[in-house]
Amino acid sequence: MVAVTVPRSAAPPAAATRRRRRGGGLSPWLFALPALAVYVVFLVYPAVTSLWFSLTNWDGLSPSYDVVWFDNYVALTKDPVVLQAARNNLVWTAVTLVVPLVLGLLLAIVLNGKVRGKPVLRLIFYTPAVLPLVSIASIWGWLYNPQYGAINVFLRTVGLDGLAQPWLGQDSTALAAVMVPAIWLRTGFPMLLYLAALQGINTEMYEAATVDGATRWQQFWYITMPSLRPAHYIVLALSLIDSFKVFDMIYAMTYGGPGTSTQVMGTWMYANVFQYYQAGYGTAIAVVITVVALAVSIPYVISQTKEQSS
Amino acid sequence: MTSRDISRRLFLGGSASAAALYGLSACTGAGSSGSGGGASAPVSNELRLFTYEDDTTIDLLRATVKKFDAQAGTTTTVDSLPGSGAAVYPDKLRTELLGGKGPDVWRIWGGQIGSPFAKAKQAADLAPYYAKFGWDSTVNANAVAGMTFDGMKAGLPFIAAAMGAWYNKSLFEKAGVSGPPTSYAELEEANDKLVAADITPCGVAGKFGWDIMRLFEYLLETSAGPELHDKLLSGEESWDQPAVVDAFTKFKKWQDRKWIPEGALGLDPSDVEPGYVQGKNAYTITGTWTETQAILESKKPASDFGTFLLPTDHTPARHSGFVEGYMINANSGNRDKAAELLDFIIKPETQKSLQNTSSTVTGAEPDKTKLPLAAKWAEISKTSPFYVVLDQAFPKQQADQYFAVQSDILQGSISPAEAAKKMQGIVSAWVEK
Numbered sequence: 001m002v003a004v005t006v007p008r009s010a011a012p013p014a015a016a017t018r019r020r021r022r023g024g025g026l027s028p029w030l031f032a033l034p035a036l037a038v039y040v041v042f043l044v045y046p047a048v049t050s051l052w053f054s055l056t057n058w059d060g061l062s063p064s065y066d067v068v069w070f071d072n073y074v075a076l077t078k079d080p081v082v083l084q085a086a087r088n089n090l091v092w093t094a095v096t097l098v099v100p101l102v103l104g105l106l107l108a109i110v111l112n113g114k115v116r117g118k119p120v121l122r123l124i125f126y127t128p129a130v131l132p133l134v135s136i137a138s139i140w141g142w143l144y145n146p147q148y149g150a151i152n153v154f155l156r157t158v159g160l161d162g163l164a165q166p167w168l169g170q171d172s173t174a175l176a177a178v179m180v181p182a183i184w185l186r187t188g189f190p191m192l193l194y195l196a197a198l199q200g201i202n203t204e205m206y207e208a209a210t211v212d213g214a215t216r217w218q219q220f221w222y223i224t225m226p227s228l229r230p231a232h233y234i235v236l237a238l239s240l241i242d243s244f245k246v247f248d249m250i251y252a253m254t255y256g257g258p259g260t261s262t263q264v265m266g267t268w269m270y271a272n273v274f275q276y277y278q279a280g281y282g283t284a285i286a287v288v289i290t291v292v293a294l295a296v297s298i299p300y301v302i303s304q305t306k307e308q309s310s
Numbered sequence: 311m312t313s314r315d316i317s318r319r320l321f322l323g324g325s326a327s328a329a330a331l332y333g334l335s336a337c338t339g340a341g342s343s344g345s346g347g348g349a350s351a352p353v354s355n356e357l358r359l360f361t362y363e364d365d366t367t368i369d370l371l372r373a374t375v376k377k378f379d380a381q382a383g384t385t386t387t388v389d390s391l392p393g394s395g396a397a398v399y400p401d402k403l404r405t406e407l408l409g410g411k412g413p414d415v416w417r418i419w420g421g422q423i424g425s426p427f428a429k430a431k432q433a434a435d436l437a438p439y440y441a442k443f444g445w446d447s448t449v450n451a452n453a454v455a456g457m458t459f460d461g462m463k464a465g466l467p468f469i470a471a472a473m474g475a476w477y478n479k480s481l482f483e484k485a486g487v488s489g490p491p492t493s494y495a496e497l498e499e500a501n502d503k504l505v506a507a508d509i510t511p512c513g514v515a516g517k518f519g520w521d522i523m524r525l526f527e528y529l530l531e532t533s534a535g536p537e538l539h540d541k542l543l544s545g546e547e548s549w550d551q552p553a554v555v556d557a558f559t560k561f562k563k564w565q566d567r568k569w570i571p572e573g574a575l576g577l578d579p580s581d582v583e584p585g586y587v588q589g590k591n592a593y594t595i596t597g598t599w600t601e602t603q604a605i606l607e608s609k610k611p612a613s614d615f616g617t618f619l620l621p622t623d624h625t626p627a628r629h630s631g632f633v634e635g636y637m638i639n640a641n642s643g644n645r646d647k648a649a650e651l652l653d654f655i656i657k658p659e660t661q662k663s664l665q666n667t668s669s670t671v672t673g674a675e676p677d678k679t680k681l682p683l684a685a686k687w688a689e690i691s692k693t694s695p696f697y698v699v700l701d702q703a704f705p706k707q708q709a710d711q712y713f714a715v716q717s718d719i720l721q722g723s724i725s726p727a728e729a730a731k732k733m734q735g736i737v738s739a740w741v742e743k
Contacts, residue, residue, distance in 0.1 A: 061408070257575065274404060
């Protein structure tokens with residue numbers, strides 16, 4: 001290796017040059033400009049426009065509107081459907097985050113062991129994740145059919161007539177009934193990521209632990225889990241975002257019903273903007289969703305930044 | 311710095327500036343503005359028609375449009391969003407219009423579904439074209455009223471749909487029901503006989519609210535009678551009264567006695583409505599389109615099925631009905647050609663070739679040999695007026711609030727008296743607004 005030394009006799013850099021070097025000068029900005037332009041035009045500009053519309057009473061169709069300032073946000077606090085939707089969002093996020101994650105991890109551990117037909121099993125578990133969501137909604141809609149659906153037919157066949165329910169047709173079961181296919185389709189993704197991460201763990205650590213007399217549980221807890229930390233971050237972050245922005249599954253399976261029992265913030269925002277001609281109010285809901293999503297993702301971003309800088 | 315570096319940076323900088331300018335121009339680019347109605351200078355010979363025809367009729371419409379193109383020298387694209395119903399189609403249309411490149415012509419329901427497009431001046435005022443083509447004298451005046459908003463003729467109606475009961479004769483026979491009921495009591499009696507024969511009587515579904523709504527509005531007509539029913543829909547009379555409580559009580563009874571499918575609230579209408587043809591339900595409440603969409607599609611003879619006006623025990627005996635028509639985009643550069651297309655479509659011979667079973671023009675009545683049941687409704691409609699279907703009488707938000715009440719009643723979470731009070735709250739808030 002050849003060391004290059006700058007001769008001491010060279011003139012010391014001027015203050016402006018130092019600043020340019022510290023900030024990287026203009027060049028990085030020029031390189032970033034095309035991407036930044038796209039980002040500003042397609043993300044920042046619509047976001048700022050939405051923020052503005054949330055302060056108006058625009059109906060979403062007319063060329064004119066009045067500025068109502070924070071009236072829409074005040075109305076949000078009095079809207080019983082918003083409260084119900086927020087509650088449903090919380091339940092949805094908790095369940096569809098934890099259950100697929102745990103199931104995915106369990107399946108990954110099983111498939112990482114000595115199981116026959118691993119590729120086939122992997123394919124079976126991951127297939128729901130690649131199916132079109134509307135198809136999944138239709139398939140489960142038929143399965144849930146109170147009269148002819150496979151679930152109720154099965155329950156009646158095995159003598160559990162009392163458990164047969166109009167699953168999607170009553171407030172008490174509708175949300176849970178939509179969560180089941182959501183879990184079914186979302187388990188494959190964490191499974192795949194965990195499986196990849198598990199295959200990257202050095203087997204010598206397990207051998208050493210076995211020699212030291214560690215139990216299977218201790219090995220899992222002190223070797224597997226810490227080694228999966230980067231995978232946990234990715235799975236958690238992506239699942240959280242996915243859960244929070246739920247819309248399509250609810251829209252396709254129950255349309256927010258019966259009544260408003262399965263409304264979530266996304267579907268209620270959609271109803272207001274696109275169906276009730278209350279774009280100003282609906283946009284205010286969208287702003288609230290965005291703010292909450294940002295607040296939730298900040299810890300993840302900070303942790304990632306710290307990890308990278310360390 | 312070498313000359314190679316400079317040229318690369320210049321290139322990157324230049325391309326970035328170009329991208330930024332292009333983006334900004336896209337943001338600030340103004341769309342063409344329309345004044346609504348009146349003549350327009352054609353900017354091209356291209357038209358786009360947006361509709362919600364399904365597979366059974368879309369080819370007929372495309373063939374019709376092709377004929378028009380051949381004689382008018384236009385090129386018309388027909389886009390369809392089938393099976394979506396009034397719950398989804400208007401959203402898609404609205405998004406297209408806001409996107410700045412909406413269709414030149416679109417199909418839409420009348421009443422409160424079409425109204426926002428007229429009020430927002432997205433739909434052109436068709437009065438000049440009504441005068442030019444003489445539509446006032448050829449198109450059913452009641453139907454035109456259904457697409458006239460604040461005095462502006464915003465649409466050209468081509469369907470005045472009538473809804474009644476459509477039934478499977480063999481299932482009626484199997485249950486010992488001799489024929490169509492002529493009173494509400496007879497209908498209830500028929501329902502009991504069907505249930506006893508292990509047949510679900512009335513195939514309605516509530517996933518989007520509007521299908522099962524047809525049952526409640528029929529019960530409301532039966533309990534309240536024509537005059538009060540109309541006043542309830544317009545908010546002139548309070549919903550918090552015995553006739554409405556009675557209608558909600560009957561509605562709950564239909565579910566409790568298993569006269570509608572189990573868990574109807576969660577079912578999709580498109581799965582349930584054809585059930586009378588498939589032998590799953592004895593009858594359904596729908597319009598004449600079911601003859602082409604369900605009966606003809608099944609290849610079963612029309613004689614296996616029948617249709618009747620649901621008995622209300624009132625005079626006049628009314629049925630549920632609604633209007634559908636076409637609107638022209640106020641911002642279209644080809645409004646004149648679009649109006650010519652509508653004039654071509656509304657001609658009786660075209661309406662016949664389109665198999666429109668509920669046309670608003672005389673001379674386009676359904677062919678008795680091909681569509682005998684739809685032809686029967688053409689006869690019924692001559693003496694039976696219609697009440698406006700509930701989701702065209704109310705704006706979407708109020709209709710959805712009604713659907714929530716309907717859902718609460720069927721789940722037993724509120725009493726009929728509470729439902730009537732809730733409805734009064736919903737309607738009075740809308741009327742005050």
